[in-house]
Amino acid sequence: MKSIRGILFDVDDTLYSHKQHRIPELTKYTIKKLKENGYILGMCTSRFPREFCSLPENIFDDFDLIIAGTGSIYIRDGKILHIEKINESDTQKYINYLDQQDSLYYLWTPVEGQPHFSSEPSENIKKHHLEWAKDCPTVQKWNKEALCNIVYYGANEKQIQEIIDLVGEKGLEIWGNNGHINPKNIDKAYGIKYFSKLYNLDLKEILCFGDGINDISMIKAAGMGVAVGNGKDELKKQADYICDPIENAGIYTFCVDHHLIDPIDPTIFFFDIDGTTFRNDIQASPESTISTIHALRKKGKKCCICTSRSSDEMIHLPKSFLNMFNAIIRLAGGHITIDGKDFYHEVNHDEVCQAIKYLDQNKIPYRYVTADEKSYLYNSTEFVRGLFKYQYGMIPPEKKYENEKVIHLQYYPYKESQNNDLDKIFMKSKVTHLNISHEITQENTDKGSAILKVAEYYGYNRENTVAFGDGENDITMLKNAQIGIAMGNACQQCLDVADYVTERIEDDGLYNACKHFKWIES
Numbered sequence: 001m002k003s004i005r006g007i008l009f010d011v012d013d014t015l016y017s018h019k020q021h022r023i024p025e026l027t028k029y030t031i032k033k034l035k036e037n038g039y040i041l042g043m044c045t046s047r048f049p050r051e052f053c054s055l056p057e058n059i060f061d062d063f064d065l066i067i068a069g070t071g072s073i074y075i076r077d078g079k080i081l082h083i084e085k086i087n088e089s090d091t092q093k094y095i096n097y098l099d100q101q102d103s104l105y106y107l108w109t110p111v112e113g114q115p116h117f118s119s120e121p122s123e124n125i126k127k128h129h130l131e132w133a134k135d136c137p138t139v140q141k142w143n144k145e146a147l148c149n150i151v152y153y154g155a156n157e158k159q160i161q162e163i164i165d166l167v168g169e170k171g172l173e174i175w176g177n178n179g180h181i182n183p184k185n186i187d188k189a190y191g192i193k194y195f196s197k198l199y200n201l202d203l204k205e206i207l208c209f210g211d212g213i214n215d216i217s218m219i220k221a222a223g224m225g226v227a228v229g230n231g232k233d234e235l236k237k238q239a240d241y242i243c244d245p246i247e248n249a250g251i252y253t254f255c256v257d258h259h260l261i262d263p264i265d266p267t268i269f270f271f272d273i274d275g276t277t278f279r280n281d282i283q284a285s286p287e288s289t290i291s292t293i294h295a296l297r298k299k300g301k302k303c304c305i306c307t308s309r310s311s312d313e314m315i316h317l318p319k320s321f322l323n324m325f326n327a328i329i330r331l332a333g334g335h336i337t338i339d340g341k342d343f344y345h346e347v348n349h350d351e352v353c354q355a356i357k358y359l360d361q362n363k364i365p366y367r368y369v370t371a372d373e374k375s376y377l378y379n380s381t382e383f384v385r386g387l388f389k390y391q392y393g394m395i396p397p398e399k400k401y402e403n404e405k406v407i408h409l410q411y412y413p414y415k416e417s418q419n420n421d422l423d424k425i426f427m428k429s430k431v432t433h434l435n436i437s438h439e440i441t442q443e444n445t446d447k448g449s450a451i452l453k454v455a456e457y458y459g460y461n462r463e464n465t466v467a468f469g470d471g472e473n474d475i476t477m478l479k480n481a482q483i484g485i486a487m488g489n490a491c492q493q494c495l496d497v498a499d500y501v502t503e504r505i506e507d508d509g510l511y512n513a514c515k516h517f518k519w520i521e522s
Contacts, residue, residue: 004260006201007034008067008192008218009251010210011045014228016055017246019496023056026252026483026499033261035062040199044191046070046173046180046214048149049113051132065198069109070173070182070214071191072148074198082194083111084183085146090167094150094181095142097166101159108142109149116140125153150181173214189217209243209251210235226254249500253516263518268302268460270329270451270477272469273309275505276487278317280391285321288511293324295520304454306447308332308439308473309392310408312375316393327457331369331408332432332441332473333450338457344371345442347406348428355425355440356401359411362418366411367396370404384412387436409440434472435491448476466519468502468510470494485513 009015015031016023035041043060044067052060052068060066066075074082086094098106098118105125109115115137121129129136155163155177163179164172171187173180188210196203204223208215211231216238219225227239228250236242244250256263271277277293278285293303304327307314311330314322322328327338336343352368359366365384369375375396377384388395413419419438423431430441447469455465467474467481470490478484479497486498487509495501502513514520 003205004039004207004224005205006040006042006195006199006207007260008042008044008195008206008208008222010188010208010212010215010218011043011047011055013211013230014209014215014246014251015043015059019247023059024246024249024499026249027246029264029482030252030255030261031062034255037261039260040064040201042067042195044071044188044195044208044218047132048109048115049073049075050115050135053134054132065195067188067191067195069149070180071186071188071194072182074191074194081198083148084186084190085111085148086150086171086181086183088146090184091147091150093166097162098150098152101155104155104159105153107137107151107153108145108147109151110145111148112145115149116142118142121153148183151178152181153178155179175213187217188214189221192218192221211246247498247501256518264463264483266301266466266482266519267464268304268455268458268466269296270304270306270454270465270467270481271325271510272447272471272474272477273305273307273314273317274391275470275489276468276474277305277505277510278321279505283316283393285318286505286508286510288508289505290321290324292511292514292520296514297324299520301519302326302458302460304451305329306451306467306469306474306477308408308410308447310369310375311335311373312369312396313388313392313394327454329447329450329454332439332447333445333453334369334407334441335373336450336454338454343453344407345445346371347409347440347442348426349405351426351429352406352409352440353403355409355411355422358421358425360401362414364411364413364418366409368401368404368406368410369408371407373407376401381412407442410437411440412437432473439473446476447473448480451477452480468513470505483517 041063042065043063048069072084105121106118107115117137117139120139126136167181171182171184206222207224208218208222209226211228213232216235219238225239226241226243227236228243229245243254255261277289296303303325305325306329329336334345363379365379365381367377376399377396378400385395428443430446432439463482465481466483467477468485469477470487472491475493475497483499486494486501488504503509515522
């Protein structure tokens with residue numbers, strides 16, 4: 001795409017995911033690389049500057065121009081370059097109408113930027129402003145100030161039509177029962193034209209990403225328009241391309257596929273076992289998983305296991321499966337084996353003793369792993385033994401704790417109050433809450449810290465890493481890796497933090513993800 005010189009992004013649900021409450025890491029990476037590659041970058045949003053505070057502070061670092069208020073306000077290097085205002089007679093007409101509507105709240109924003117409500121707003125409206133702007137505007141009647149925006153709330157169907165007739169479609173944005181009244185003919189298309197003139201770009205040289213109805217004018221005006229996969233159908237019909245949703249590496253993948261940035265070429269891969277590389281229901285790994293790991297190894301990639309299993313709990317795994325990996329992280333970082341070397345991380349002994357005393361007093365089942373890597377159950381129930389048999393093909397022996405040093409503790413409380421009591425004991429240890437159990441490791445030790453230690457051992461940093469997982473204890477691993485990939489069968493917390501979500505393990509998820517990112521041949 002040699003003809004593209006400038007790129008504009010909508011913000012909400014294009015750059016910023018409201019599902020994940022963050023800008024996905026791969027989107028951040030993409031913006032950084034686009035800037036390094038010399039593209040002029042702009043942000044075009046309906047938000048006003050006061051609403052930027054709910055966004056990450058560094059979101060603006062790589063952008064040359066910020067277009068706010070749907071084309072009303074232009075900001076460069078933190079300074080306002082230009083403000084469009086509503087015509088004076090139009091302003092009077094709009095305010096007169098709104099003041100006559102007893103059921104309507106409205107917010108008016110002068111060109112100076114500090115908005116005001118015309119009357120005391122509802123609690124829901126206040127909550128919205130606290131979420132987006134961290135404060136709520138004061139109540140003040142309009143007094144002939146020049147305005148750049150009016151926002152109305154709670155219009156019924158009759159009022160919406162009256163507002164459309166009064167304002168016209170140009171300069172009006174409607175979402176549900178609410179709407180923005182902007183200066184006439186000022187929209188995101190106006191914004192892209194200002195962007196093109198400011199940086200001496202032809203409109204054909206501009207690429208735009210968006211998701212909403214108010215992005216249609218921008219998409220149509222640009223030389224190339226991309227609708228993100230989570231966007232509105234009306235926008236998709238107008239777009240030149242549709243990329244994957246932002247939560248699934250959509251912008252990154254589009255920019256790689258169209259040669260705007262180079263793909264990430266990771267050197268070290270980390271894989272959870274259960275539900276990621278190994279199916280407990282059939283006690284085997286999918287053939288596609290095995291072939292994928294072999295293909296990665298053949299290309300010189302390091303491949304590592306990262307599991308909460310102990311050595312005892314891995315004895316029924318095929319030797320051929322374990323032999324595929326350069327390093328094995330067991331017990332969520334409690335035991336790491338790299339090139340035949342073993343590294344152990346003990347849990348705080350005093351806290352282990354206190355916790356086990358509590359567990360025994362309350363007959364709570366638990367499994368502990370000693371410093372010599374022996375696994376034991378105590379207070380076990382038929383349910384807990386069944387879990388071990390299903391997941392690991394074995395049941396640890398039943399043995400009362402005898403003051404041994406412990407590198408991993410896992411317990412199965414009956415009620416939330418017991419879990420809360422145990423949390424208060426482990427002040428110097430890492431607690432990871434799982435679905436039906438909870439695991440304890442050394443302070444600051446979990447799957448996330450473990451993968452970075454192994455990467456460092458091999459001379460790599462975070463930017464070289466990829467992690468695959470599906471369970472609650474995989475969350476830190478997915479967050480710490482440069483690219484975190486959740487299996488389709490993953491828990492919701494994994495899906496929320498992942499950079500990419502692939503298919504379920506039984507649907508060749510691991511293979512499909514590696515193929516998608518072009519880490520292996522199709």
